[in-house]
Every structure is written in C-alpha cells, then in structure tokens.
Amino acid sequence: MAAQRFAFDSVNYYDILGVARTASPEEIRAAYREAVRRWHPDINPAPEAREHFLLIRQAYEVLSNPEKRQAYDQTLDQSGETQEMGGTAPVAGRAPLLRVRVSYALVNPLDEPQLWYAFLMIRPPWSPPRQPRPLELWLLLDRSSSMLRDGKISLLKSVVRDIVAQLRPTDRLGLVAFDDRAELLLRPTPVHKRAIFMHALEQLKPRGATEIAHALRAVDASLGKTRRRGQGHTLVWIFTDGRTYGDEGAALRLARQWARQGVICDAFGMGKAWNEAFLDRLTGITGGTTHYLDNLDGAQAVIRDHLRRYHHARVRQLYLHFDLTPGVRLHTLYRMSPEVAHLGLDAPIPMGTVGPQERWLVLAELELPPLYRAMPGERWKVMEGRLEFLPFRGTAHTAPFRLEVHVEEAPLQPPPTVVRHAVERLTWYRLQMAGRTAWRDGRIEEAQEMFSHLAQSLARRGLNRLARHIQHHATTLLQEQRLEPEVEKALEFGTRMLMLPANVYEARKKARPRGNRA
Amino acid sequence: MPIVCPACKHREMVGALFCRHCGYPVWKEVSRAADTSTSGQTPDAGATTERVRLRLPNGIEVALTGSGPWLVGRPSSDVQPDLNAQAWGARHVSRRHARLEWRHGGLYIVDLDSTNGTWVNGRRLTPHEPKRLHDGDWVRWADLEVQIVLPTPGSPDATEDDAS
Numbered sequence: 001m002a003a004q005r006f007a008f009d010s011v012n013y014y015d016i017l018g019v020a021r022t023a024s025p026e027e028i029r030a031a032y033r034e035a036v037r038r039w040h041p042d043i044n045p046a047p048e049a050r051e052h053f054l055l056i057r058q059a060y061e062v063l064s065n066p067e068k069r070q071a072y073d074q075t076l077d078q079s080g081e082t083q084e085m086g087g088t089a090p091v092a093g094r095a096p097l098l099r100v101r102v103s104y105a106l107v108n109p110l111d112e113p114q115l116w117y118a119f120l121m122i123r124p125p126w127s128p129p130r131q132p133r134p135l136e137l138w139l140l141l142d143r144s145s146s147m148l149r150d151g152k153i154s155l156l157k158s159v160v161r162d163i164v165a166q167l168r169p170t171d172r173l174g175l176v177a178f179d180d181r182a183e184l185l186l187r188p189t190p191v192h193k194r195a196i197f198m199h200a201l202e203q204l205k206p207r208g209a210t211e212i213a214h215a216l217r218a219v220d221a222s223l224g225k226t227r228r229r230g231q232g233h234t235l236v237w238i239f240t241d242g243r244t245y246g247d248e249g250a251a252l253r254l255a256r257q258w259a260r261q262g263v264i265c266d267a268f269g270m271g272k273a274w275n276e277a278f279l280d281r282l283t284g285i286t287g288g289t290t291h292y293l294d295n296l297d298g299a300q301a302v303i304r305d306h307l308r309r310y311h312h313a314r315v316r317q318l319y320l321h322f323d324l325t326p327g328v329r330l331h332t333l334y335r336m337s338p339e340v341a342h343l344g345l346d347a348p349i350p351m352g353t354v355g356p357q358e359r360w361l362v363l364a365e366l367e368l369p370p371l372y373r374a375m376p377g378e379r380w381k382v383m384e385g386r387l388e389f390l391p392f393r394g395t396a397h398t399a400p401f402r403l404e405v406h407v408e409e410a411p412l413q414p415p416p417t418v419v420r421h422a423v424e425r426l427t428w429y430r431l432q433m434a435g436r437t438a439w440r441d442g443r444i445e446e447a448q449e450m451f452s453h454l455a456q457s458l459a460r461r462g463l464n465r466l467a468r469h470i471q472h473h474a475t476t477l478l479q480e481q482r483l484e485p486e487v488e489k490a491l492e493f494g495t496r497m498l499m500l501p502a503n504v505y506e507a508r509k510k511a512r513p514r515g516n517r518a
Numbered sequence: 519m520p521i522v523c524p525a526c527k528h529r530e531m532v533g534a535l536f537c538r539h540c541g542y543p544v545w546k547e548v549s550r551a552a553d554t555s556t557s558g559q560t561p562d563a564g565a566t567t568e569r570v571r572l573r574l575p576n577g578i579e580v581a582l583t584g585s586g587p588w589l590v591g592r593p594s595s596d597v598q599p600d601l602n603a604q605a606w607g608a609r610h611v612s613r614r615h616a617r618l619e620w621r622h623g624g625l626y627i628v629d630l631d632s633t634n635g636t637w638v639n640g641r642r643l644t645p646h647e648p649k650r651l652h653d654g655d656w657v658r659w660a661d662l663e664v665q666i667v668l669p670t671p672g673s674p675d676a677t678e679d680d681a682s
Contacts, residue, residue, distance in 0.1 A: 103535060103545075112520070115533035367531070415535055415545055424543070427536040434538070450539075452639050453526075456654030457541035459665055464577050468663075471656055475640035 013059035020421025024502035030462030032060040103415040106406045111372045122360040124314035132311035133232025134170040142240035144179045144210040167191040178215035179208030210242030213250040241271040255285040264288045272485035287350030289339040292493040301511035309355030315389045319348040322385030327369030336499045337361040363422045374407040429495040448478040571667040587619035608662035625651045634660035
C-alpha cells in the first residue's frame with residue numbers, strides 16, 4: 001500500500017546511530033560515543049551486542065568521513081524510503097519536487113485527538129541562472145538617536161560597507177534613512193559608483209525615534225520603478241534597533257501590497273529593544289526573514305548567504321497552498337531552510353526563494369481529530385495542497401500533493417530520525433519561549449526550571465557550550481532575579497539557529513566570535 | 519489516553535514526540551509500549567551494570583569506579599579524595615568538599631561544610647543535608663561545574679538507540 005512507504009522499514013546508518021540526516025559532525029560523534037558505551041562487547045554481555053557494535057563502528061566510519069557520507073547520502077536518496085509527491089521537475093532532472101516524512105505513517109483509531117508531524121523537503125523545479133540575476137536592493141537604515149548607544153551606528157555603517165563590497169556591479173542599491181520621518185538618501189544606483197554610497201553613509205546622523213512605516217512609504221514611491229529586462233529580485237532590507245509604535249498596521253498593509261508585486265522584505269534587528277514579533281510578521285508576509293545582528297562577522301556570514309541566494313535564485317517565490325480535512329488543526333508551521341521562520345497559517349503561504357544547493361525544509365505540527373470512526377486500514381486524508389513556484393518570467397509551475405495517514409489498530413513504528421531531529425529542535429525553541437514567558441509573568445522558579453531543562457536537553461545532544469551558557473543564565477535568573485533583554489535576544493536567536501541545516505549552522509557558528517556563540 | 523512524561527509528569531497529547539515542559543523524548547515511551555505488546559518483554563532495569571558519569575566542562579566524561587561512596591576534594595597530606603577535583607581544573611575546592619553516595623537506589627550528594635559550597639542546578643546545598651541527584655543535573659563544587667550522567671532506564675541517553 002502506498003502509505004506504507006512512509007514506514008520505518010529500512011534501517012540505515014543514521015538510524016543505527018540515532019541521528020538525523022542533517023546531523024552535524026559533533027552530533028554524530030556524540031551519538032557514536034554514546035552508542036559505543038552501551039554496545040561495546042566488554043560492557044554489554046548480550047549476544048547480539050557484538051554484531052550491533054560492529055554495525056555502529058561501520059556506521060561511524062562512513063558518517064564521520066565527509067566524502068563517504070556524501071556518497072552514502074546519495075544512495076539513500078535513491079532508495080525511496082520517503083513518500084514522494086508533487087511530480088517531477090519540468091526542466092531540472094527527474095528528482096521529485098516534494099518529499100515528505102511524517103511522525104507516524106500509521107496511527108491508531110483513538111477517541112481522542114492526536115498530534116501529528118509532517119516534514120516537507122521541497123526542491124525548486126528549475127536550474128540556477130547562468131548569470132547572477134541583477135538585484136534592486138533597498139537598505140532602510142534606522143538613524144534614531146538610540147543607535148548611538150553601544151556602537152550600533154558604527155556596526156550598521158560597517159555592515160552597509162560590507163554589503164556594497166559584496167554586491168555585483170550590475171546590482172542597484174537604494175538608501176533610505178529613517179527616524180520618526182524618512183529621507184531618501186539615494187535612489188537605486190548602480191553599485192560600481194561606490195563613492196556615492198560612502199558619501200551618503202557619512203550623512204547618517206542619529207536623531208529622533210523609530211517609525212518604520214514612513215521608511216516603507218518612502219521606498220514604495222519609487223520601488224521597482226526602474227525594473228529592467230532580466231531583473232532579479234527587488235529586495236527591501238530593514239535595519240533597526242527600535243520598536244515602532246502605532247504604525248504597525250500601515251507597515252503590514254504595505255508589506256502585503258509588496259508581496260503581491262514579488263518584493264521580498266528581510267529585517268535585521270540590532271541591540272536589545274527591537275520588536276522581533278512585529279518584524280517576523282512583516283517579513284513573513286513577503287517570504288523574507290528576520291535576523292539578529294550583534295557583530296560584524298556574524299552579519300557578514302548572513303549577508304553573504306542572502307546575496308548568494310538572491311543572485312542565484314531559482315524561483316521568484318514559492319507559495320504553499322493547502323486545504324485541511326475538516327477536524328484537522330494546523331498548530332504551527334516552521335521553515336527550517338532557507339533561514340528559520342515561523343510561518344503564518346493562512347494559505348497561500350509565501351516561502352521565499354532558494355539559492356544553489358538549497359531546498360526548502362518545512363515542519364508542520366498538526367492535530368488530528370478522534371479517528372475511531374475510520375475504517376480499519378483506511379488511508380485517511382489529512383490535507384491536500386499544492387506548491388506554486390513563481391518564475392521570474394513566464395507561467396508558474398504547480399505541483400499538487402496529498403498527505404494521509406494509515407489508520408490501523410497496530411503497534412506504532414518509531415518516528416523517522418529526520419522528523420525527530422526537527423521536532424526536537426522545535427521543542428528547544430519552544431522551551432526557551434516558555435521560559436521567557438514565565439519570566440515575564442513573574443514565575444521565576446518556573447522560568448529557571450524551563451531553562452535548566454533546556455540546558456540538560458542540549459547537553460545530552462553534545463551541544464555543551466550553548467547548554468552551559470543557558471544554565472548560567474538560569475542560575476543568574478534565580479539568584480539575581482534578572483534576565484537581560486540582550487540575553488533574551490540571544491536565547492531566541494540562538495535556539496532558532498539550531499533549526500538550520502547542520503552545514504549552515506556550522507558555518508554561521510564559526511563566523512561568530514568566541515564567547516558569543518549561540 | 520494522553521502520554522504522561524516519565525521525567526516531569528506533565529501530560530502530553532498522543533502523538534507528541536518530546537515533552538514540551540522538559541524536552542524529554544516521550545516518543546520512546548510509545549515505542550517501548552509497542553515493543554512490550556508485540557514481544558511480551560518489559561524493559562528491564564539492568565542499568566546497575568552501568569556507571570555514573572560526570573561530564574566535565576571540557577566535555578570529557580569520567581565514569582565513577584566502584585560502588586562508592588566517593589569523596590570529592592583536593593588531595594593533601596592527610597586526605598586522598600576518591601575524586602580529585604583539582605585534576606579537573608578546580609582551584610577553590612576544599613580538601614573534604616563533598617561526598618557522592620548511593621542510598622535507597624538513588625545517587626545522593628552531601629556537602630561536607632566546604633568553604634566555597636556545593637550547588638545543584640544553581641542552588642546552594644545546606645551542609646550535611648543529602649540531596650538526590652537526577653540525570654542531567656548540574657553540580658558545582660566551588661568553581662568547578664560538572665553534569666551528572668545517570669544510566670537509569672528512564673534516562674533518554676540510556677534508551678537512545680532502542681528504536682533502531
């Protein structure tokens with residue numbers, strides 16, 4: 001039966017070590033050490049221990065060697081242990097556009113609701129462009145007076161200089177400075193005229209408060225006006241350290257309008273006072289992401305990834321459309337690649353674009369209704385949907401899909417590692433959120449407990465540095481009854497970063513200065 | 519019926535993979551129940567053959583040998599502690615700092631009225647008052663913090679690969 005293809009039928013090296021396909025080298029090492037401790041024939045007298053121990057060694061030999069691991073991954077990709085849907089790509093090869101793995105392919109007919117997870121791996125249908133696509137990039141620079149504190153204004157200027165250096169001569173860059181009003185410093189100008197940008201940057205003198213909508217309006221007037229043939233993305237990047245008050249609605253309305261025009265908006269928060277919930281919403285509407293900038297090295301890594309993605313974008317935008325079967329509830333939807341974002345729940349959901357070697361990874365947490373009325377052996381439809389890939393020119397490519405469960409009174413199979421891995425990371429992120437909420441509500445002991453649990457969970461996975469960091473904050477919280485806003489931001493974005501694919505996570509972590517790693 | 523997290527006793531919906539209160543992998547309980555129903559075996563508590571380990575700040579794990587009790591401290595002419603904290607980088611531990619021991623099937627720690635104190639998960643212990651330790655607890659002796667790794671059957675580490 002087709003739904004059976006979900007099942008955990010073949011045991012691969014990742015399953016032997018109990019790690020996900022996306023596990024980092026350090027996680028693999030930690031899992032290996034743990035497995036050896038349990039299965040070494042000197043320790044474990046069971047007759048099957050020896051055989052299992054040899055398998056563990058074999059698995060580690062392959063997965064600890066990057067080349068062998070890559071070759072092994074390719075054989076796994078061809079083995080089709082995953083449900084494949086959405087048809088194949090019209091141009092770029094025959095691989096399926098969508099692979100799905102779910103927590104339980106087989107569920108029991110219960111008289112109570114149950115949680116259910118689906119992990120979607122989506123590939124773009126087209127090859128990367130031969131030439132990098134010229135971008136129209138707008139930088140919206142917060143110059144409110146608070147930018148003078150903690151060297152934020154100089155960090156911002158360094159970041160802008162870095163962006164100018166990383167752009168290509170065919171890209172065009174526009175600059176807007178804003179406080180409680182907005183000033184167009186420079187219309188989109190070809191980047192080869194670098195001196196102009198440096199001069200404009202010198203004019204950035206902090207004053208006033210933060211109001212984002214003014215800046216968005218200033219851009220709106222001339223956005224995409226000069227679009228030319230072969231033009232790539234039009235992007236708006238907001239750099240801010242403040243909280244905007246009263247104009248959120250206006251800003252969100254503009255973002256919705258831009259989303260329809262294919263403009264993507266990303267945000268970069270600096271310092272401790274900016275409002276990540278608002279910026280997450282604003283950028284999410286357009287398929288963009290929000291980041292935390294606390295140092296130049298980290299910023300450079302993020303900006304490099306973004307520019308590579310947009311220069312070599314394979315689609316303008318991906319939209320996820322879906323219809324849930326009545327009774328099914330969608331709790332949350334997280335994009336774990338490219339960049340981490342808490343997606344909205346109203347379909348169609350914009351998912352941004354991917355660069356070379358990137359794919360979309362999305363984790364959905366759903367609640368299934370009581371299924372006791374399902375027929376034994378029924379394949380019960382959870383949702384139907386379609387992926388809509390928007391190209392830069394021409395018509396969209398649409399790929400339909402359908403998720404279902406096999407309802408049967410039978411023992412459950414353990415969830416696939418890739419799903420466990422993703423859900424574990426989501427759990428860490430939520431523990432951090434719950435801890436901060438408890439702290440804000442004055443439930444300090446509970447907050448301390450949440451952070452301690454989080455630290456213990458991380459340490460079990462070999463993430464010792466982050467674990468110690470969080471344990472330290474938990475201790476401080478209890479002893480001194482304080483949790484600095486900077487620490488909250490570090491917790492939020494540190495645990496978000498863990499959701500990234502292992503290779504991206506490693507690269508970003510490496511870029512951060514010592515002692516500041518999240 | 520809902521899943522009850524074995525680590526913190528919070529309730530989770532059927533289908534939950536991790537406890538949202540403490541991060542415990544509750545999916546294992548479900549798989550274990552499935553194993554029991556098919557093979558008739560119960561998960562055994564054969565953990566006593568495995569050892570307590572201390573995870574040091576550098577990530578290295580030290581297994582405790584013997585059956586205890588273990589004296590933690592700094593060696594001097596009249597004291598030879600079982601666990602030499604100085605060797606792990608501690609600089610301000612007392613000669614007789616604390617004692618680890620098994621009691622009623624659980625691992626306990628007792629601070630021996632040390633100068634700079636013993637802390638468990640950020641709370642300072644009252645001297646001579648035994649405190650039960652659990653898997654993953656953070657213990658600090660003066661300036662050295664270690665994590666306790668217990669091989670109990672309920673600990674996620676001990677059952678990590680049961681599924682595969």
